[in-house]
Amino acid sequence: MVVLNEILEKIEKGTQNVASITVNKHLELDLDLGTLLGVDLNILDKNSLDNDYLRNLTRDNVQLLFNKLWELPTDRVEEAIVVELPSPLFKLPRIKPVPKPKALTKWQQFAKEKGIQKKKKAKLTWDDQLKKWVPRFGFKKAKAEMDKNWVLEVPANAPFEDQFEKKITVKAERVAKNELQRLRNIAKSKDIKIPRFGILNPEKSTSKDLQTAITVAKSSTASVGKFQQKLPNEKEARGIATITPGVSRKRKLPPVSGDEKNTNLNILDSILHKRPKLDIEQAVSRRHNLTEAQKDNPEKRIRKGKGPGKGKMSSKPSKSKKPASGKGQRKGKGGGGGGRKRR
Amino acid sequence: MSVLQRVVKPTTRKGKKVLIRREPQIIEGPKRALFFRGRKCTEKVRQLLKDFYNLKKPDAITLSKKNDITIFENVTPVETFCKKYETALFMMGSHSKKRPDNLVVGRMFNYSLLDMFELYLENFESLKDFDSSKVLLGVKPCLIFNGPKWEETEELKQLKSLFIDFFHREEVSSIRLQGLEHALSFTVTDDEKILLRSYKIHMKKSGCRTPRVELEEIGPRVDFTLRRSKLPSEDLMKEACKKPKELKVTKKKNISKDGLGTTHGRIHIGKQQIDKLQTRKMKGLKKSSEERKKEKVAVKRTLSESNVNNVKRIKSL
Known part of the structure; x- marks a missing residue:
């Protein structure tokens, strides 16, 4: 009987133990183990909202959170029991936006298209002249360069040019060009239009x-060039x-004022009294061509002698038809027009 | 924007490193908080700022001078502060006749304001007022939100998100069970009072594996009421909550696990071509030289025919 009693006691204890960590809730908690977060949406007891009540409420909720936490797979790290937390469910904003992929430079893009791969180059190169290892760039490179080029050849065509100075300017230009390209790449990556x-x-x-x-x-x-002077016909x-900036391809309308009438009248006038444009250069060249053609073919010259457009610019080709009889103006004796008989 | 994509290049290596550290990262560290005072500040509010600073400590900066800032009228000074100190969270205490015992909590996204809330300190008891041992520095707290109101209004939802952001410290993959010793509870009552309580967790033996939890209040104990607030636009919040592609988990196809924990993989193989199978080579099956020649001629003819056809097609085009 004693043994049975003991067993019964043990069972009772066990149930008590379980009871000590169980919590009953009307609504289940939203638990987010990744952030150790528990949201209890159960209605609060309005009447007894004091500190003890709050502590007990929080205790229950923490207990529920712990019950779930202790179910997670554990690991032992340096004599400490560690649980692996799942990734958090609650979405929190970031500090900064998601990083964008780096824009390729013009060269990188070209190399990618052509499949050019970067080659690993040794940092030191053997210099035959100096008989020692010289860095390819950077620290002590300039010194090596100076040792190597202590004298420079003077070309025959420019004996008084300073070759050392020339070297410096060439280098400076290379650096400037590189800087220009760097800036251009930055502008391209940010989609900025540069002049x-x-x-x-x-x-x-x-x-x-x-x-x-x-x-x-x-x-x-x-x-933006508003007060810059203009050349005629520029x-x-x-x-x-x-x-x-400041250049627009849109036609600028004049401001509405008293001039409007005048400008419109001018436009009307120019349309009603339209005269052919006289381009002297074109006319001269055409005349020149014509005479050249006539030199080649003298027959036509005789025929053409009477033809229209003598001295005038004519758009007709040189092989025009002979005017039909009875039509056109007669170039004859009479000063008057028509066929009026003289008496 | 990377460092090399700047117009002005960093001159020193150290400067370059600093700039690289400030660039957007895929995995971000804990959000740091800045604590500062407004024009005037009561002892109560100052003590609260101190307490929160102590709770947030390794990831917090506090400024000691007064600042002439009215944050709801002009945010830019706070934004510049947050940019200068590289903090994403801020807390400002102030006091005025119109708004006594005022606390503004807010957060930044990309150095510009995301959201902020103005809270009135109704009751306050400091960390010092509680005669108990405090929690260790840098402990990740359990955050408990009580009350159905947390999910009811948009304002409180956002405030909940802000509180979680402020106190959760850092995303971790694993945690030491014995190290869980701090619980923060935020309770919202029906008259929209927010009660903040902070407890130390004691783990008692329960007889099972899971311990029984007992709590001891360590402070601060604060009762807030909400004053003004500024919520983020939906687009901004969406952009701020974007997860980088690299961190998204893609499902692997054709891999499954059964109840015993063994993984099964399914493999797809194309149709087998039996007619091209290499069988045993024998002399009798070998092609004679004449046969081979014939085959070659046939191949050539078909090739030339197809060429002619192509040419014709091109011409017709």
Whole structure:
């Protein structure tokens, strides 16, 4: 009987133990083990909202959280029992936005297209002249370069040019070019439109480039080129409206004022009394061509002698038909027109 | 924007390192908090700031001077502070006739304000007022939210998110069970009072594996009421909560686990081509030289025919 009593006691204790960690809730808690978070949406007891009540409520909720935590897989790290937490469910904002992938530089893009891979280069190279290992770049490279090039050859065509100075300027230009490319890559990666450059290489540039350069340079003042003087018949470069400030391809309408009537009358006048444009250069060249053609074919010259457009510019080809009889003006004796008989 | 994508290059290696550290990261560290005072501040509010600073400590900075900042009118000074000190969370205490015992809690996203809440300190008892041993520095607390109101209004939902953000410390993959010794409880009552209580957890023997929890209050004990608030726009919150692609778990196909814990994989193999199977080589089956020549000619003919056809097609085009 004693044994049976003991067993019964043990069972009772066991049930008590379980009771000590069980908590009954009307609504189950939303637990997020990843952030050690428990949200209890059960209605609070309005009447007894004092500190003891709050402590007991929190105790119950922490107990529920712990019950779940102790079920997780454990691990032993340096004599401490550690549980692996699942990833948190509660979404929290980040500190900074998600990093974007780096934009490729122009060279990197080209290399990727062509499949060019970077080669690992040794940091030191053997210099035959100095008979020692010289760094490819960086620390002590300049010293090695100075040791190597203590004297420079003077070319025959420019005996008074300072070769050392020339070397320095060439290097400075290379550095400047690299900086320019770096900035261009930055602008490209941020999608910023930059003005096209003026003339980079005067030997290769065309008149169009020159025009672009002039337009860009003119608009590069504080007042976006508003007060810059213009040459007669100066034209603005086309297709650069997007990259130069202050240039717009849209037609600017004059301000509405008393001039409106005059301007409209002028337009009307120009339409009603339209006269052909006389381009002297074109006319001269055409005349020249005509005479050349006549020299080649003298027969036509005789025929053409009477033809229209002598001295005038005619748009008809030289092989025009002979005018039909009875039509057209007769170039004859009579000063008057028509066929009036003289008496 | 990476460091090399700057117009002005960093001149020193150290400067470069600092800039790299400030760039957006895929996995971010704990959010740091900045504690500072407004124009005027009562002893009560100052003590509260101190207490929260102590609770948040390794990831917190406190400023000692007064600042002429009215945050709901102009946020920029706070944004510059947060940029300067690299903090994503801030807490400002102030006191005025219109709004006595004022506390503003807020957070930043990408150095600009995400959301903030103005709270009135109704009752307050400090950490010092409780005669008990405190928790260790840098312990990850259990956060308990009580009351159905937390899920009812948009404001309180956001405030809950802010409190979690402020106190949860850091995302961790594993935790020492004996190290769980701090619990923070936030209770919202029906008249929208927010009661903050902080407890130390004592683990008692229960007879089972899971211990029985007992709590001891260690302070601070604060009763808040909500004053003004500024909620984030939906788009901004969505962008701020974006998870990087690298951290998203992609499901692996064709792998399954059965009840015993063994993994099964399914493999797909294309159709077997039996007609091209290499059988045993025998002399009798070998092609004679004449046969081989014939085959070659046939191949050539088909090739040339197809060429001609191609040419024709091109011409017709």
